[in-house]
Amino acid sequence: MTQKGVLAVVSGFSGAGKGTLMKELLGRHDSYALSISATTRQPREGEVDGREYFFMTKEKFEQMIAENAFIEYAQYVNNYYGTPRKYVEDRLNAGQDVILEIEVQGAMLVKKQYPDAVTIFVTPPSAQELKRRLTGRGTETEEVIRGRMKRAAEEAKLMGFYDYLLINDDLKESTEQLHQLIVQSHKAMSLQGEFISKIEKELNEVNKGE
Numbered sequence: 001m002t003q004k005g006v007l008a009v010v011s012g013f014s015g016a017g018k019g020t021l022m023k024e025l026l027g028r029h030d031s032y033a034l035s036i037s038a039t040t041r042q043p044r045e046g047e048v049d050g051r052e053y054f055f056m057t058k059e060k061f062e063q064m065i066a067e068n069a070f071i072e073y074a075q076y077v078n079n080y081y082g083t084p085r086k087y088v089e090d091r092l093n094a095g096q097d098v099i100l101e102i103e104v105q106g107a108m109l110v111k112k113q114y115p116d117a118v119t120i121f122v123t124p125p126s127a128q129e130l131k132r133r134l135t136g137r138g139t140e141t142e143e144v145i146r147g148r149m150k151r152a153a154e155e156a157k158l159m160g161f162y163d164y165l166l167i168n169d170d171l172k173e174s175t176e177q178l179h180q181l182i183v184q185s186h187k188a189m190s191l192q193g194e195f196i197s198k199i200e201k202e203l204n205e206v207n208k209g210e
């Protein structure tokens, strides 16, 4: 049987730099499969359907919920966001490491279904820097930014549930740290799998001989 890939769940405050990190990571390593989520929010300038997200109506999204086509979904600042199940399971079964970039409620739901998933929370070094990045991105109104800063305060309460905290200060360093976390998880999972097979075989032998 092929060794399954690692499921890496990346969350973080809106504006923490997750999208930027993903772009950098995928630009450097072609081994990763990045799950593309579905959403009911409007595309931002420059976003392409099927690349950043599958943009869809609320009706279509709700139909997919009814068909159990999502691993998880959540409502975030008045829109639905969800992870399509098929792509993730196909890639993991093919042995590829899969990255989900999703918010905290969704991450907790994924961890329940996939206990081996490695969860990583991305944060800027400070709240001031978060506000600066959100404002600097220039894609949201002041009101939306205020909503996202409030949401960040709620999300901070759940940061401790993640396996790792990634402080995204220097982008290149953070990208390398993220890559190493996933590489190490992949190795640990392989070693664990090999050891479990080995000791199961040995236990069978020993028990047969008694």
Ligand code: ADP
Pocket (backbone or CB within 6 Å): 012, 013, 014, 015, 016, 017, 018, 019, 020, 021, 133, 134, 136, 137, 168, 169, 170, 171
């Ligand atoms: P998210 O996907 O988490 O909402 P983005 O990737 O859109 O965040 O990043 C928000 C803004 O912060 C963008 O303008 C991006 O260029 C900037 N940014 C991302 N990472 C860093 C970093 N390490 N240092 C400085 N600015 C960053």
Ligand code: 5GP
Pocket (backbone or CB within 6 Å): 011, 012, 013, 014, 037, 038, 041, 072, 073, 074, 076, 081, 082, 083, 084, 101, 102, 103, 104, 105, 106, 107
């Ligand atoms: P944005 O609108 O800035 O692209 O994303 C808003 C939030 O939704 C981010 O925190 C992002 O991680 C999260 N998100 C994106 N896709 C999904 C998804 O499929 N499921 C969940 N639960 N959250 C998602």
